[in-house]
Amino acid sequence: MNILVITGSPHKKGTSSLLADNFIAGALEAGHEVFRFDTIFQVTQPCLACNYCRKNNHKCIQEDDMELIWDKLIAADMVVFVTPVYYFGMSAQLKKVIDRFFAINDILRSKPKKAVLLATCGDNEAWAMEPLVAHYKAICKYLHWEDAGQVLAIGVYDRAAIEATQYPEQARTLGKHIH
Ligand SMILES: Cc1cc2nc3c(=O)[nH]c(=O)nc-3n(C[C@H](O)[C@H](O)[C@H](O)COP(=O)(O)O)c2cc1C
Known part of the structure; x- marks a missing residue:
């Protein structure tokens, strides 16, 4: 299986990146191919809502990462x-990448895919x-993608907190058993 992992935290060694690391380790162990896109290391702009993509064969006018x-x-x-919870939603870093999916909505909606959510938050x-x-x-639902699993790590404000839980192991197990 070809897997694209998109992470949305500004912390290189934060709680959600630990879930990503573990999920990827499990998936690689099971023989899958993984490409990781860390939004924090890439330059991505928000969607301009210019509709250029609508008239230009799904090509986005912005040439960034x-x-x-x-x-x-x-x-x-x-x-x-992969995201930390920021004000009860995904981080802006991840959201702006998902908004850019708009350029290729039709393509994405026409091919079945699976999806996974790995999320962390401080609240317990x-x-x-x-x-x-x-x-x-x-x-x-909109993209016609199937939810293949979630790891929702609550009560993990920082790395030390999540390291003391079973959540990293849950992420590894999920990565290992996807099919
Ligand atoms: C801007 C901001 C907003 C946050 N909002 C929430 C929130 O709504 N609920 C919550 O439980 N934790 C919230 N947190 C805490 C983070 O979700 C938590 O520290 C998480 O483990 C950080 O993940 P990371 O280390 O991968 O960046 C917020 C943190 C920040 C910086």
């Missing part, structure tokens, strides 16, 4: 969204994740 993933996004069998109550999960499910 989205160029690194257009083909991978189209070819991927699975897309993994499950409801803190609910708006993010609802958003993720709406994205999957």
Whole structure:
């Protein structure tokens, strides 16, 4: 399986990147191919809503680091969204990349894919994740993608906190068992 992992935290060694590391380790162990796109290391602009893509065969007018993933996004069998919860949703870093999917909406909606959500938050109550999960499910429904699993790590404000939990292992197990 071709897997595209998109991470949305500014912390190179943060909680959500630990989930990404573990998921990827499990997926590689199981023989999958993984391409990781860390938004923090790439320059991506928000969608301009210029509709250039509508008139120019799905080509986005902005030439930035989205160029690194257009083909991978189209070819991927699975897309993994990795994010810390910021104000009850995904981080802006991840959201702006997803907004850019707009240029190739029709292509993405025409090929079945699987999706995974790996998310972390500081609050210790499950409801803190609910708006993010609802958003993720709406994205999957719109794109006709199948949710293949979620790791929702609550009560993990920082790296030390998540390292003391089973969440990294859950992410590894999920990566290992996707099909
Ligand atoms: C701007 C900002 C907004 C946040 N909003 C929330 C929130 O709404 N709910 C929550 O539980 N934690 C919130 N947090 C805490 C982070 O989700 C938490 O520290 C997470 O583990 C950070 O992940 P990272 O290390 O991968 O960046 C917020 C943190 C920041 C910096």
